[in-house]
Amino acid sequence: MARKRVARIVSELPGVEVVLECSSGEEVLKTLGVEDVDVAILDIQMPGLSGLETTARMPEERPYVVFLTAFPEHAVAAFDVGAVDYVVKPADEARIEKALARARSFLDGPPKAEPAPEATWRRLAIPTKGGVTLLAPDDISHALFDGSLVTVHTRDKKLLTDHSLQELEERLPASSFERVHRRALLNLDHVERLESLATGGYVAHLRTGLRVDISRQSARKLRRRLGLR
Structure with missing residues (x-):
């Protein structure tokens, strides 16, 4: 799936903005130094650093990572470096939207539990x-x-x-x-x-x-x- 097509699909989703398209892992890392990125969609094989290497080198406060790739055998390694989803090509628009919805659920955080009466907030x-x-x-x-x-x-x-x-x-x-x-x-x-x-x-x-x-x-x-x- 061409990068331009992925960018088009993502940009048409409600509440999603494409900040930048990067052509290499090194460019991704540079972008994270200057842009506020919530979710990064990476391939496994990219020019220069691989997607796995790029994710491993991201700063601690990094975006949530979704892999979109033709290589199903790297799924375990992707989750080991912190991916929130792993989408295998060919993937339709619904699957990509589901992956971004999963990333958004991490951004929004878990629902707050009901506190015990008067227990938590006073002190x-x-x-x-x-x-x-x-x-x-x-x-x-x-x-x-x-x-x-x-x-x-x-x-x-x-x-x-x-x-x-x-x-x-x-x-x-x-x-x-x-x-x-x-x-x-x-x-x-x-x-x-x-x-x-x-x-x-x-x-x-x-x-x-x-x-x-x-x-x-x-x-x-x-x-x-x-x-x-």
Whole structure:
């Protein structure tokens, strides 16, 4: 299946934007350094680096990878390097759409479980190097992942924790908190204004004077949440 045809199929799917077409694994890696990419569709055999090598060399905060290839024998290796789906050619449009829907389900994250009555949100226990800090969720403005640890920001302090953003997101009220980037969780009640970016994302300006980047994909979700087009 020619790359142009795949790009056409993908671009016609609702809520999907083709950021860039790359001709090699090296070009994919360069693109990830400058573009906010949510999903990458790779072949196994590509000029230069193979799809498997390209995926293995992606940064930690990488896109979800779907393989679209004529080589069924590499499926196990693809899932070993973190692929979310493996589509064998020839593949019709429905199969490609299903693969992207699977990737989108990872982007959206798992549905939040119903909390125990009054148990979770009044005081959140944050494990830190010095012990455990108890915080009211309303006091948390945002949390950022730096590649190894998460920093939880409040109005007047910062806490380093080995809790993941996913763990925090599951324990905080969805009515206030939004995952706005793979590296950022934001309390919308602390946002003073949103600054539009040429990339389609936003910069959230907080009441504390700090700023939080919002990815293009998350900006689309946020606009829907806010009732904006």
